[in-house]
Amino acid sequence: xxxxxxxxxxxxxxxxxxxxxxxxSGLSNISMAQAGDLIFAVPPHIDEAKNxxxxxxxxxxxxxxxxxxxxxxxxxxxAFAKLLQFFMPKLEIPKGISxxxxxxxxxxxxxxxxxxxxxxxxxxxEIKSGAIIYPHVYIGQHAVIGEDTIVYSSASVREFCKIxxxxxxxxxxxxxxxxxxxxxxxxxxxxxxxVGNVVIEDDVEIGAHVGIDRATMGSTIIGHGTKxxxxxxxxxxxxxxxxxxxxAQTGIxxxxxxGDNVTFGGQVGTVGHxxxxxxxxxxxxxxxxxxMPEGFFGCGFPIQSHSDWLRHQAALKxxxxxxxxxxxxxxxxxxxxxxxxxxSNTDC
Numbered sequence: 001x002x003x004x005x006x007x008x009x010x011x012x013x014x015x016x017x018x019x020x021x022x023x024x025s026g027l028s029n030i031s032m033a034q035a036g037d038l039i040f041a042v043p044p045h046i047d048e049a050k051n052x053x054x055x056x057x058x059x060x061x062x063x064x065x066x067x068x069x070x071x072x073x074x075x076x077x078x079a080f081a082k083l084l085q086f087f088m089p090k091l092e093i094p095k096g097i098s099x100x101x102x103x104x105x106x107x108x109x110x111x112x113x114x115x116x117x118x119x120x121x122x123x124x125x126e127i128k129s130g131a132i133i134y135p136h137v138y139i140g141q142h143a144v145i146g147e148d149t150i151v152y153s154s155a156s157v158r159e160f161c162k163i164x165x166x167x168x169x170x171x172x173x174x175x176x177x178x179x180x181x182x183x184x185x186x187x188x189x190x191x192x193x194x195v196g197n198v199v200i201e202d203d204v205e206i207g208a209h210v211g212i213d214r215a216t217m218g219s220t221i222i223g224h225g226t227k228x229x230x231x232x233x234x235x236x237x238x239x240x241x242x243x244x245x246x247x248a249q250t251g252i253x254x255x256x257x258x259g260d261n262v263t264f265g266g267q268v269g270t271v272g273h274x275x276x277x278x279x280x281x282x283x284x285x286x287x288x289x290x291x292m293p294e295g296f297f298g299c300g301f302p303i304q305s306h307s308d309w310l311r312h313q314a315a316l317k318x319x320x321x322x323x324x325x326x327x328x329x330x331x332x333x334x335x336x337x338x339x340x341x342x343x344s345n346t347d348c
Contacts, residue, residue, distance in 0.1 A: 001025075001087055005056050008038065009071045011086065012079040015061070018069030022055055027080065027087050030054070038083070040076040093132060101133075104141065122159070140176065146202070158214065164202035164224065172209045175200065179213040179220075179236025179254060192216060194236060201225075207232065207248070223260065241278055259294065283309075 003011075006020030028037040030045060033054035040058035041049030049057045049068070056069040058076040073079040097103070097115040104123030109115065114132045121127060122141040130148040133139065137151050140159035145151065149167040157163060158176030169175065181192035196215025200222045206212070207230035212220060215237045222234070223242035233251045234240065240252070241260035250268045252258070259278025270276070270288040277294035287301030299309035 003086075005038075005069055005071065008083065012058070012071065012073055012082055014058070014071035014073040014079060017066065017072055018056070020069075022069055024055060027083060028054065040080040042076055128165075134171075143176075158198075160197040161199070161214065162197065163200045164204065166203050167200055168205040170206060170208040170210075170230070173206050174211050175206070176214040177211055179216050181216050181236065181254075196220065196237070198222070201242075204228070210234075213254075229266075235272065247284070 002023050002025045004020060005022050005024060006016060008024055009016040009020065023036065024038045025036040028034065028039055030039050030041060030048050030052050033039050033052045035053060035055060037054045038056050038058065039049060039052060039054040042060060046059065046063060049059070050066065054068070056071065057066070058079050059066055059070050059072055060076060061072045061074055063072065093114055095112050095114050097109060098117040100117035101115045102120045104121060104125065106124050107121050108126040109121065110127060110129040110131070112129055113127045115121060115127065116133060116135045118135045119133045119137045121133070121139045124142040125139045126144045127133060127139070128145060128147045131145045132150045133145070134151060134153040136154045138156040139145060140157060140161065142160050143157050144162045145157065146163050146165040146167065148165060149163050149169070151157065151169045152171045154171050155169050155173045156175065157169070158174070161176040163169070163175070176198045178194040181194060182189040183192060194214050194216050196218045198212050198214050199219045200206070201224035203225045204222050205227045207228055209230055210228055210232045212222065212234045213236040214220060218237065220234065220237055221239045223240055223244065225243040226240055226246070228246045229248040231248050232246050235252060235254035237255040238252050239257045241258050241262060243261050244258060245263040247264055247266045249266055250264045252270050253272035255273045256270050257275045259276060259280070261279045262276060263281045265282060265284035265286065267285045268282050268288065274288070274291050276288065276292045277296060279294055280292065280296040280298070282288065283299040283306065286298050286303055288298070288303050290303070292298065292303070297306040298304065299306050304312070
């Protein structure tokens, strides 16, 4: 695809600065840009963009005297993301059901849904309008896949689970595996039946190799608009709020309730049966072991406020010097004690 810069400015609703007739044939990042490419730049990368090979740059509204042709927008990242939809190659996905797919008894599949070869849609499942089921996907009995949802290869949506509209489930994710529940008597672990399900609300994206366990009873719930990175585990009976961001290798223990707009950095872990307030951020590798308030910025283990964590880290850097000072003081005290003992013996 090729468009001139003026057309692109109209697409993103931006302010054109420079030659609007130059041709843009692709999108790139700053370091790899070539002639004909459009890139975006935000501080502190504005000077780097000036010296790039790119034909034009998406920049913030407040940038002045930019030497290259540019489009000024309020949010260059968001504008660039919108343009990716225009420039990325379109996949050819024929509508309909492949004769190589397996359909169970009593399935309901919308006329404009797509079921690719070797997918399995088990008995009683429902695939709604515009949904796309890739090869080697398993849709369990009585599961529901909502409108315009995409389920990529080798993912599993187990029995009775419900997926909302416009969701994306990436390869090898497992929605609705049994929760980790056992009783133990005389050293023997006995499985507790996990008879609930998972409910994924609208506009959720679930990364590759994510595990979201079904509830023991009731539902494990993922709120609308939440985005989950690869290799995340969400245990049984959790309730995750709307518009959360959950980064790779995070583990959320069973029956944890998370408010809206919570961000978990990579490798965050929680204990179970706690409530984590909304509008909060937890830095990578935080360990959350208690109920947390709204609007909290947390770090470390045990969890503490970011400001406290910074003070503690600054103090830790001083520990080696403090240890050395204590050693020297001990040496001085020992020497003074020896000198005092010698003087005492001399006086005698």
